[in-house]
Amino acid sequence: MSKAKKSEPELMDKIISLAKRRGFIFPSSEIYGGLNSCYDYGPLGVELKNNVKRLWWKTMVQENADIVGLDSSILMHPKIWEASGHIASFTDPLVDCKKCRKRFRADHLLEAARALKPQYLKEEPKDVSELKCPECAGDLTAKRDFNLMFKTFMGAVEDTASQIYLRPETAQGIYVNFENVQQSMRKKIPFGIAQIGKAFRNEITPGNYTFRTREFEQMEMQWFVNPKEADHWFEVWKERRKNWYLALGIKADNLRFRPHAKDELAHYAKAAFDVEYNFPFGWKELGGIHNRGDWDLSRHTKFSGHDFTYRDEAAGESFIPWIIETSAGADRAALAFLCDAYTEIDGGRTTTTESNKEMEVVLRLHPALAPIKAAVLPLSKKPELTKVAEDLLVKLSPHFMTAYDEVSSIGRRYRRQDEIGTPYCITVDFETLQDQAVTVRDRDTMKQERISLAEVAKYLQDKLVL
């Protein structure tokens, strides 16, 4: 019995293969050869991701009287992206090879060249203009800034007046609605606005499966504060965000927290802190906490002419609210939970039957995250058993996601459910017809309990944190 090490190079391939085979994640548009970096969530993937989003929303909005939700549109007034700085600064530096026509990010080329320096270069290169194409050694074009926002046209005319953008982040939808929300909900500072939604970035180098994609979903909560309290709240939200991942079962060893160095800070940030996960492809950012100061509301005041000064009656002063941002990727969180849960057991967990002696995969997802909460398995296809099993399914399905499986041996069916992380399997057997009870098997302890048919819904609801 051995456990996979997270650094195994082929581990990610195994997870990707399981995700496709069992209906978690498919490449988008696959029958047409796929669309670079786009993925579709299959039947189990959409449940996992919906659970991630639902639990984030529950923690943020439902259980916090001081946080309210929002769902702003993806298409927004283009002036917003002027105010936010995205039109001027949301760019990647690009160069093309004049010979082979390949395109590269200038900063990535420079970084790679510097890493090679000791062996290959006399001097550390200062600028990409000193470099040649790494593929064919051809000359490179001058560096140019490429804006990462997807643009499109609204209305029937394609001109600059009708040009709009797909939002590159959900945050701005919150900022421009600050006053609408504050007034309609009669909120006093400090309070927060939470939002989950799609954003789009025309990344030059997407990659690492669903980690860096051009279409992705963000979960953001923007906390509006008195400037004097910003440092305090920055610390509070660091702790709360860390604890969210831990409470949902992420292994502490696979999480780390990294303050940004001063020279690493984005143009809007006074302080920043990343939450990172140890993916099979390395430590990567799941999300972050940023002290954005008054950058956003000041800029929108300037560009829209709408004054965002807030009168704090309790503190007896007026100010532009500062913003502590907590931002997380829904796709990244789902992927981290999937990777963290993936467990291989050589030779299976039990050796009582011959068929168990193969490699077994168990997805040890937190029950609240598991796509299917309980699977109903009649021991045989005999109608007297399937009738009871189907009746039970009808009783359970209004309460949580269920599955039904009557195909192949019970051991194989347990493993099928283990592989997708189903926390409970319910077996309907011939004894059930006598004692009106079923066997409930726990995915992790493999303990089996006999529970009466009348009580099984309640029994599972108490065990599942939904």
Added chain:
Amino acid sequence: MSKAKKSEPELMDKIISLAKRRGFIFPSSEIYGGLNSCYDYGPLGVELKNNVKRLWWKTMVQENADIVGLDSSILMHPKIWEASGHIASFTDPLVDCKKCRKRFRADHLLEAARALKPQYLKEEPKDVSELKCPECAGDLTAKRDFNLMFKTFMGAVEDTASQIYLRPETAQGIYVNFENVQQSMRKKIPFGIAQIGKAFRNEITPGNYTFRTREFEQMEMQWFVNPKEADHWFEVWKERRKNWYLALGIKADNLRFRPHAKDELAHYAKAAFDVEYNFPFGWKELGGIHNRGDWDLSRHTKFSGHDFTYRDEAAGESFIPWIIETSAGADRAALAFLCDAYTEIDGGRTTTTESNKEMEVVLRLHPALAPIKAAVLPLSKKPELTKVAEDLLVKLSPHFMTAYDEVSSIGRRYRRQDEIGTPYCITVDFETLQDQAVTVRDRDTMKQERISLAEVAKYLQDKLVL
């Protein structure tokens, strides 16, 4: 005591005003003058719309063993829109006025001119080329087809090779994943794939508030069947879809069902049936049921080279599955529920106190749809009461959405909750300190019950269908 008539012309304005004032729906990018036809869901609106989506998903996916979910990406391979017919046929006919530069839909102009005919025209016009500009009587350009798909470019080069579209419907994401889903979930026909997601249409004439917008959210379930069973299933899904709206409290008088005439059918449809709601601006489509035949999977077989023939072991035959589509707008459903729930009561519902003698609005939303399930109201701001109220809030909020309000008279606070559709108000009064019980008031019956603090969570959970 009188109830607003749905045909009142100013009714929609009242609903729009309430929706903005109470945090249901804001115009998008409002501080920048708005973005035509785009709206943001405020704190209560996002709860309402999330409830609509959650209840649709529960009915479709959670409670149907034969339906599984999907969440495909918005950006898809452009060839999909060739196969679907959208590149060739998803167009509106447009004309421009050469004099005033205004733009019109040719079919709308022709329709308007025909309606005017008896008074103003000698002969009924046959084509838009016979018409002048209705605004300035200038000459019109020739009619041209305008494609309604938003287009953008993926990658760093803007050319036809990188041109992609924002999906104009979610359905195609389901069709191209038919085999991935069927095989990973080991499904046999008939079975369904359900999806909720954003779609985008560059409408020339959006309007009627959130009814026809350029960015909108669809809830679609595509049911794959043996061609011989298509008619049967079309009837089944007609009934089920009707019943969904009725079960969530839409008044039967405000719903109607309309089969499409043969000449009204879309290019892909063999039969179609609309579910319509009586909005304050007239009868409009909420969604529909379509028999799409083998159009979709045949086209994708042809364009992708991937054969979608399905082997039906039980029936002993092979075929391209036919599709019964059930499609609904999430924004439209939310708007219909909002309009249907809006109730005005002149002079208030009680005349016991002076302050009640004003016009009162009650949103009679089904409790499962209501943004806030219960509001906790301490009778006074005295700490001994607010402490109990806040403790109760902490006990209730893990189970459902709650609100807390301690400002102004209890009558005014009831009305504030009535106006946003909160089904239960819980008053903590001085007696609570003695009897450890609270008063629970029902929004619709206005009956008040005394419930012990220990039992109030359970009491409400039993009443609320969540």
